[in-house]
Amino acid sequence: MQDSSLFDTAQAKLEKYLIAKGLRRSSERFAILKEVYSRDDHFDAEELYHAMHGKAYPVSRATVYNTLEVLRDCGLVRKHQFGEDDNIKSRYEKSLGRQQHGHLVCLNCHRVKEFCDPRLQFIKTTVGTALHFEVDSHSLVLYGECTDEHCEARMLGSVSDDMD
Amino acid sequence: MQDSSLFDTAQAKLEKYLIAKGLRRSSERFAILKEVYSRDDHFDAEELYHAMHGKAYPVSRATVYNTLEVLRDCGLVRKHQFGEDDNIKSRYEKSLGRQQHGHLVCLNCHRVKEFCDPRLQFIKTTVGTALHFEVDSHSLVLYGECTDEHCEARMLGSVSDDMD
DNA sequence: TTGATTGCAAACCGTTTGCAACGCC
């Protein structure tokens, strides 16, 4: 499924969700969805807010937060809190058609990488059964330092694809 | 290693750390350490602040935060951000003599359970190698619903041992 | 028309900070 059709599918899903819930199909909501699905990074609310201001539908911060919550409710975005320091703000990513994955957070350059490991599924099942717990979702974050060449470069101020 | 000797060890470690760093061995710091090591739950700063006010050394919020940071620096407490809702505050737990573990967070009763799974270590190693990443630490949180009898009871307002 | 949604700014809440008083070294 390529990019544009992924957005089409997301848009259809949002439309269906809004109608089902009796919510309005405002242009702001679809504009935000479009921006979210044009991105491949883990952005925060402020970054999304600023990105929207270069677009046809600049929106307020309140609408950004409200809409992100709507998109989360209907499974179109995932929200993360990559703690481990004083970085307190939430980060978001599109979720349609992407399986849940773990994250690597570099404590130097703050870039985020993703990974999948099938063994995690076994852990969820084993632990859930052993501790009488019905697991809905999970968050696995590995903190450390990326050892590829971009990292040092980033610390000196150059830009790259998936900052923080 | 039983409880009191665990605190003794922690106290010795803190003392050593403070001296090494040229920091002062204030009574507040040791009082907070004592409270932290008398607990077996995942508490937040506010809970610790209130707990200290029943003790010989009531301390200010500023001191709570400052000291928790000191204890974290010397490896005596771990800090967590159990997101997945609007719960934005950090939670802490003693760490001396306890290996890193995963957490199960019940979305109903907000209780936190712990678990260890050796397979997680393999994931860290595999992923770290594959993605050129030196893993320092990790956070694995499973969200869902605990199915034991306490859960419903808690939702009706009764108290228990490890309220989130 | 009309009630949900938006935008703005003020409120909120966990956490941090500035500064005077305190107390360990």
Added chain:
DNA sequence: GGCGTTGCAAACGGTTTGCAATCAA
């Protein structure tokens, strides 16, 4: 005695909320 630490309250930053204006239904 000097300077790190504490306590207080005010500031901070991300997020939420109240309310009037707007707009989809």
